[in-house]
Amino acid sequence: MSEAEKYRKATYHLWTFTASKMIAMLGSSVLSFGISLYILALTGSAMSFAINMICSVLPRALVAPLAGYVADNFPKKRTILLAQAGGILTAGGLLLYTETMGMSVNAIYVATILYTFCSAFSGVTFSSAIATLVNPERLQRAISFNQMSISIAAIGGPVIGGVMYGFFPMDVFLIVHMVAYGIAFCLEATMNFTLYSTRGEAVEKEKLFAGLMGGFRYIKQHKIIMIVMLLSVWINLFFSGVAIGSTYIIIQLLEVSSKHFGFIEAAGAVGMLIASIYFATQAEIKTPLRFSKINLLLLSGSLLLAVLPLFIDLSYMNIVGFFIGLYFIISIFEMGINMPLGVYMQKLIAEDYRGRVFGLMETMAMSMMPIGMLVYGALFDYLPATGILLVTSAIIFVITLILLRPTVLKEAHPEFYDKVGEEIVN
Known part of the structure; x- marks a missing residue:
């Protein structure tokens, strides 16, 4: 062809x-x-x-x-x-x-x-x-x-x-x-699901256990893939709790009606849609891990805003409008994290291991969701919601700085940092 x-x-x-x-x-x-x-x-x-x-x-x-x-x-x-x-x-x-x-x-x-x-x-x-x-x-x-x-x-x-x-x-x-x-x-x-495949016509099938272990070994041998996987695990753990916390604050503490809460959640979906259209029309992000790091830090900072209506006297409609805007912004930051990482992982992972890596990532990330929901559900019953969200925001900020530290970004995007270094020297 x-x-x-x-x-x-x-x-x-x-x-x-x-x-x-x-x-x-x-x-x-x-x-x-x-x-x-x-x-x-x-x-x-x-x-x-x-x-x-x-x-x-x-x-x-x-x-x-x-x-x-x-x-x-x-x-x-x-x-x-x-x-x-x-x-x-x-x-x-x-x-x-x-x-x-x-x-x-x-x-x-x-x-x-x-x-x-x-x-x-x-x-x-x-x-x-x-x-x-x-x-x-x-x-x-x-x-x-x-x-x-x-x-x-x-x-x-x-x-x-x-x-x-x-x-x-x-x-x-x-x-x-x-x-x-x-x-x-x-x-x-x-x-045609093999249009751009790089595999040969005859692919030797691995036995189930050997195939699964091969996926684990592949991840362990690639530091950047391991870091992205750990990042997704931590994000799913804490943001499942954040979802519970924000809902608890909006409905229970601020007494927003379920009808208006539906508009707030819809604003998040609209934000994702707009961000998807934006990325579909733009050139590929050259430094996806760096771009995702910036959006993660912005996202962790935006979580702090969720507690502001508990300290500032706002009218009911201002509270609804505030959270509509906040959910919209947060969803855009989420897309700024997921979209570049998704493209980067598609290109980074060898075709022979792509299914197993994505499968293991999905298992680890999704298994954190019920854990996060249970833990945060208990925490919000006994501790102040403001303190929980403030601590969670700080933890996400610190984890981002540790996992996506400059040495990791340089290893992931050496061509970008080498070029920047040359420009500084010249």
Whole structure:
């Protein structure tokens, strides 16, 4: 295939990939929103809602390394299509059960677990395949479009789901999800997941245990990858707590209504969408770790602002407006961290190990979320919210300075620092 043909195919991938992700994520978001409302209406129990949340997080954290192994050792296209088909069959099975036996919370739990397994395989495999779908020059745009799809789904899913919930039964939510996944399946079936692959035609498959251990060894041998992984672990640990803390401050201490809190959360999704569009139109960041460090420091500083309404007398609408602006800014800083690191890791990790590395990163990062939620949930019950957020902000600041110290940045981007050194000398 000529370079011109590959470039045209990559352009097709860029838009097809974006469309399939957006449609699938939107269908998933609508279903997730509908199921959440259904569980709360059926049981009136926050615990039932929390159990369903655990069913959507814990299985993915457990199976992600296996998904990474499969992504590295088996055809990516086949894995993604099988996982998408599994999601359709899961929704179809729940729909059939509902029609014959009636909807039950236990059936929803089982379906959520099965769906989470399928999404883990498709998600990790897609993450490891982005660099083989498009040319390196458009990698940042592809990742930006991926994030754009997630942001649009985060905004549109609750809106569509909220409207549907008032007029349609749960069966319709399941049908919408199946249709969305069916469209995504058809789009992904037309894509060439080896377009920019650097691997040979015959790839020797590793045995499961050896393959998983190979992923661990690869990470240990690459200092920068290890540092980025540690950074993601710490960020997920503390920011899961920050999410609880900010919600606690806004709703419990400042008594903001749930309706207005919805606008505040939507501002975060809008911020991510705008940041995604910005990165999609800009040249690739030359020093991604340095750029991420700056945004992490700004993000840790912005957390301090969350406690200001507790000390300053503001009107109700000013409080809502303040947090809308704060969530918007924080989401932009988050994108300033995730986007450059995502592009950098795609290029840094060898194709043979990309799935396993992303799978292990996802497991470690996601496993920190429930831990952070439990720890911070207990802390906010017994300690002042202001002190917890101030200490957390300081810890994030210090961890950033330690992990992304100048020697690490110089090792990651020697060409930039060598050039700067030469300019200073001259």
